[in-house]
Amino acid sequence: MSRPRTLIFAKKFRLPSPAANIIQTLNMAWGFQAAGAHVKIFPGRIQKGSLSLLSEIEKEYRLDTNSRPKVTFLAGRNKGIYGLLFRAALLKEWFTNPDALFFSRDVKETMLLLTLKKLFQKQQKIVYEMHDSVFLEHQEYGEKDAQTYKIWEKRIISGVDGIIYTGTYLKKKVEEIYTSSTPSLIAVPGFNKRIFYPLPPVKNSKTVLIGYFGSLHPGKGVSLLLDAFKMLPDHYRLRIIGGNPAHERVALEKKVSDEFDNPDRVEFAGQVAPCNVRNHLKGCQMITIPFISEVEFLSPIKLYEALGMGLPVVATPVPAVQSAAAELPNVIISSSSKPKDIADAIQYLGEHPDRIALIHKKIIVLNTMHDWENRARHVYTFASTI
Numbered sequence: 001m002s003r004p005r006t007l008i009f010a011k012k013f014r015l016p017s018p019a020a021n022i023i024q025t026l027n028m029a030w031g032f033q034a035a036g037a038h039v040k041i042f043p044g045r046i047q048k049g050s051l052s053l054l055s056e057i058e059k060e061y062r063l064d065t066n067s068r069p070k071v072t073f074l075a076g077r078n079k080g081i082y083g084l085l086f087r088a089a090l091l092k093e094w095f096t097n098p099d100a101l102f103f104s105r106d107v108k109e110t111m112l113l114l115t116l117k118k119l120f121q122k123q124q125k126i127v128y129e130m131h132d133s134v135f136l137e138h139q140e141y142g143e144k145d146a147q148t149y150k151i152w153e154k155r156i157i158s159g160v161d162g163i164i165y166t167g168t169y170l171k172k173k174v175e176e177i178y179t180s181s182t183p184s185l186i187a188v189p190g191f192n193k194r195i196f197y198p199l200p201p202v203k204n205s206k207t208v209l210i211g212y213f214g215s216l217h218p219g220k221g222v223s224l225l226l227d228a229f230k231m232l233p234d235h236y237r238l239r240i241i242g243g244n245p246a247h248e249r250v251a252l253e254k255k256v257s258d259e260f261d262n263p264d265r266v267e268f269a270g271q272v273a274p275c276n277v278r279n280h281l282k283g284c285q286m287i288t289i290p291f292i293s294e295v296e297f298l299s300p301i302k303l304y305e306a307l308g309m310g311l312p313v314v315a316t317p318v319p320a321v322q323s324a325a326a327e328l329p330n331v332i333i334s335s336s337s338k339p340k341d342i343a344d345a346i347q348y349l350g351e352h353p354d355r356i357a358l359i360h361k362k363i364i365v366l367n368t369m370h371d372w373e374n375r376a377r378h379v380y381t382f383a384s385t386i
Contacts, residue, residue, distance in 0.1 A: 003102055003277070004036050004037055004038040005037055005099070005384065006037070006038045006040065006093075006097050006099070006100040006101070006130035007032050007037040007038065007039045007101045007102075007103055007380070007383075008040050008042070008090070008097070008101070008102045008103065009025065009028075009029050009032070009039060009040065009041040009069070009092045009099070009103050010090055010102050010103060010109045010110075010113060010203075011025045011104065011105055011106065011109065012042075012044075012082075012083065012086045012109055013025060013043055013044070013258070014043060014046050014076040014079070014082060015044065015045065015046065015053060015057055015073075015076070016044045016046065016053070016056070016057065016060075017129060018195055018244065018271060018274070020214070020215070020301060021105075021131075022371075023061060023274055024189070024301065025041075025095060025105070026057065026061055026063060027061070027190070027268045027372035027376075028372060028376050028379075029041050029068070029069050029247055029279045029294065029361035030046045030063045030067045030068065030069065030372075030376075031190075031373045031375065031376025032063055032069070032103075032376045032380055033067040033068065033069040033243065034064065034066075034067035034373050034376065034377075035373075035376050035377040035381075036345070036379040037072065037101070037380055038069075040069060040070045040072065040093065041069055041072070041336070042072050042073075042085075042086055042089045042090075043063070043070055043071065043072075043073060043074070043076070044074050044075070044076020044077075044079075044082035044085075044086070045074065045075065045076045045077075046071070046076050047072040047079055048196075050346075051153060053073070054068075054071055054073075059275070060272070060274060060275055061192070061274050061275065062194035062195045062275050064083070064194075065235065068184065069234075071087065074086060074089065075293075083197075090102075090112065090113070090116075091116070093140065094113075094120070094124065095120070097124070098122045098123050098124065099123050099124070100124050100125075101124070101125050101127065101383055101384075102124055102125065102127070103124045103127050103129065103383070104126065104127070104128055104273065105128070105129040105131060105207065106131075106152065107134055107149065107152050110126065110128050110156050110160065111152055111155070111156065113126050114126065114155065114156065114159045114160070117159070121166070124322075125161040125162070125383070125386060126159075126160045126161050126162075127160065127161060127162040127163070127164060127379075127383045128156055128160045128162070128163050128164070128386070129163075129166070130164065130165055130174065131166045131170070131299040132164055132299065133153065133170070133173065133174060133177070133287065133295070135147075135149040135153050135177070136173065136177075136295045137220070137295045138286065139295075140294075140295045143319050148194075150177070153174075153177075153178065154177075154178050157174065157178045157180045157182060158178070158180055158182065160182060161226070161386045162182065162183045162184065162185070162382065162383055163180070163182050163183070163184040163185070164184070164185050164186075164187050164379055165184060165185070165186045165187070166186075166188060166189055167188055167299060167300075167320055167323060167324055167326070168186055168226040168323050169310040169319050169320045169322075170299070170320065171184065171186055171348065172368045174233035183219075183382075183386050185378075185379065185382045187375055187378055187379050188304065188324060188327075188375075189299050189300070189303075189304050189370075189375075190301075190304055190309040190370050190371050190373075190374065190375040190376075191301070191304045191305040191307065191370060191371055191372065192371065192372055193308060193371040193372075193373075194370070195209035195275055195277065195278055196277075196278060196305045196306075196308030196309050197278070197307075197308060197309065198308075198309060198310035198360075198363075198364060199278065199281065199282060199284075199309045199310055199311065201356070201357060202284070202285050202356075203281060203312075203353075205283075205285075207236075207237055208235060208236045208237070208350040209236075209237045209238075209239060209283050209284045209285060210229070210236065210238050210239070210284065210285070210286055210287070210333055210346060211238075211239050211241065211280075211284035211286070211287040211311070212225060212235065212238065212239070212240045212287060212288050212290075213240075213241035213242060213277055213280070213287065213302070214241075214242050214250035214302055215244055215245075216240075216242050216243070216244060216245060216249055216252060217245065217248065217325050218248065218292070218381060219291065219292050220291060220292070221290030221291050221292040221316060221337075222240065222248075222252055222289070223251075223252065223255065223337065224290050224292060224342070225238070225290040225342070226238075226252065226255055226256060226259075226266070227339040228253075228257065228290070228339040228340070228342035228343040228346070229266070229343070229346075230266075230339075230349075231259065231339060231343040232343050232346060232347060233342065233347075234262065234265070234274070236265070236346070236350060237265055237266075237267070238265065238266045239267045239269060239281075239284065239333040239351055240252070240266065240267065240268050240376055241270075241272060241277060241280050241281070242270075242271060243270045243271030246272060247301070249268065252268070253268055255310070262371050274304040277305075278309060281309065281311070285311075285312050285349070285350065285356055286311060286312040286313065286314055286346070286349050286350070286356065287302070287306050287312075287314075287354075288313070288314050288315070288342075288346070289302050289303065289314070289315040289316070289321060290316050290337075290342060291309070291315070291318040291321060292316070292318075292337065293318070294319055294320075296319055299320075300315075300320055300321050300324055301316075303321065303324055303325070303328060303330075303331060304370045307328060307330055307363055307370060308370070308371070310330075310359075310363045310364055311330065312330050312331075312332065312349055312355075312356055313325075313330055313331045313332065314331075314332045314342070314346050315332070315333055315334070316332065316333075316334055316337045316342065317330055317333050317334060317335070317336065317337065317339075321333070329359060329362035330359050330362070330364060332345050332348065332349060333345070370386050
């Protein structure tokens with residue numbers, strides 16, 4: 001039996017953190033280990049006590065302790081110092097693991113790896129997971145460095161050994177900009193089956209409870225959701241789970257206070273630990289994904305977490321969501337991103353419990369196909385063949 005291949009997860013991040021991309025990184029690192037790789041990761045440690053922090057992280061994110069990778073915590077209280085230590089760790093692994101597989105998902109770390117590959121030709125392979133296009137995002141918002149990111153992305157697309165796209169729509173957008181013959185794989189996001197498992201269907205309730213969970217970043221469209229919600233009958237309720245950025249939560253709470261005749265219809269649950277999200281969604285008949293931006297959030301993970309819980313989703317017609325929804329049975333897309341059309345889509349489900357029950361039955365058949373561990377096995381199999 002051949003020994004497990006070393007996989008260096010070249011992702012710079014600090015713990016603890018509630019950020020979605022870090023949650024994905026942790027689940028994939030543990031998933032790669034379960035798939036048979038010998039995984040090494042190098043997070044920054046914001047607080048003291050490496051062993052206790054690791055145990056807390058595994059408990060909070062419901063990670064399988066039997067599939068723990070080799071975690072080397074670096075001093076992380078100072079972001080700049082951590083960045084230097086992280087790059088030093090990558091350099092050491094590059095020179096001491098000539099057959100390693102380097103898995104990255106950020107532009108700058110991948111550029112560093114490509115520089116090492118150019119300067120020191122060895123047998124290492126570099127696989128890049130593209131979950132968005134920084135160029136497209138920065139171009140949309142008029143950032144001065146947009147063209148720089150375009151140059152970097154072009155070099156990455158042509159220089160790495162393999163590319164993981166997190167959706168068909170993203171792959172199509174990237175191929176419209178860059179020409180590439182690099183081997184690639186589409187692997188949609190997953191969900192942690194120890195957190196997002198089926199919720200019991202809500203029966204015989206006079207109230208229709210809608211859930212939202214995630215960031216309160218303006219591009220996520222929570223303000224738009226509130227505008228739509230104002231148009232729904234009084235027996236509809238909304239529960240918003242999330243608290244970051246804090247100033248956005250303050251602004252949203254003020255909006256509800258100022259604009260709603262009955263502010264109590266909207267509940268702000270605040271930021272909760274990942275392992276407690278499901279509990280806060282109990283009683284919800286559906287969740288909403290009211291994205292506004294077409295260039296951000298090209299990896300709509302919430303679709304798959306809702307799938308894991310057996311919940312229908314009402315979403316705005318953002319192209320990345322529409323593309324993903326084509327293969328999922330639990331997503332209703334509003335006819336436009338206008339508040340009235342979003343409200344109509346919500347009411348389409350809310351007034352017909354039989355439709356919700358039918359969607360729930362369809363989901364249960366599929367929801368074990370998209371967990372992080374299955375995704376990690378799929379990606380690792382692909383990466384091992386390039």
